[in-house]
Amino acid sequence: MSIEIIRDLRGLHSSIARHRNGPLNTAASLAIVPTMGAIHEAHEALVIEAKKHANIVLATIFVNPLQFGENEDLSKYPRTEAEDIKRLEEKGCDIVYIPDNKNMYPDNFDLIINVPKLSSILCGKKRKNHFQxxxxxxxxxxxxxxxxxxIFGEKDFQQLLIIKSLVRDLDIPCQIVPIDTIRDSEGLAISSRNQYLDSEQKKIANNINIILNDASKNFHTKEIQETLNFVKDNFKKVGIKKIDYVEIRNNFTLENINNSNKSNARLFIAVYINDVRLIDNIKL
Incomplete structure (x- = not known):
């Protein structure tokens, strides 16, 4: 059965109803994989995971204008719809929902959801309103x-916790399923931004995961500041000249941790290689 392409809310509701209530899918479960398109191997892994949990898999493609900041060019975000649909279909996705801006945000739309505590740190410091x-x-x-x-990936770990929080606080009856960060053969976290790296920049970026893993090996025998300095120093040694942040926070709350209680720690980084911003994280 070929993938069903839906572009408006009424069509989405009709499609889901048909899939849920068909003769072979009575009370079938539904898993959603939200994306902004530019589908790559990490998105495909999300679809594969979704199929483990539900009878019906819905992927969405929507380049969300609300999460782009003043210095982030919405118009330059890659849009590869035909290729995206093909890749999603090959992985067994049943429905792809591709709304336009007017379908998602009608003229009278006047609501923003804010999870302030989790959104004001790490990537939220400079990317104002992104997480809203x-x-x-x-x-x-x-x-x-x-x-x-x-289904969401742990590469965007802060985003994952924000989504878990909003689902809990708004009583949305949906289970959030995380999957491990998907990496390429060199260990770099897969991201649509990687395509903007040239060969030399890619070699530099490949060091990120190596440095994070090295930092994790000795974390529990060192002071927190020593680990942070180790990461920053080694980033500079391999040619990463601009560091946005290197922080160690609680794996569940994103609160700062101290040397007296280093359990449930996670290391978060954001760096620039030329103008390409890359993020990563690792459980310590």
């Missing part, structure tokens, strides 16, 4: 679809 945009569109997609499961 993420929270708003994800909440809408979960409510529009009535999904039983939603």
């Amino acid at each position: 945009g993420v929270a708003t569109v994800v909440a809408k997609l979960l409510l529009q679809s009535g999904a039983d499961y939603a």
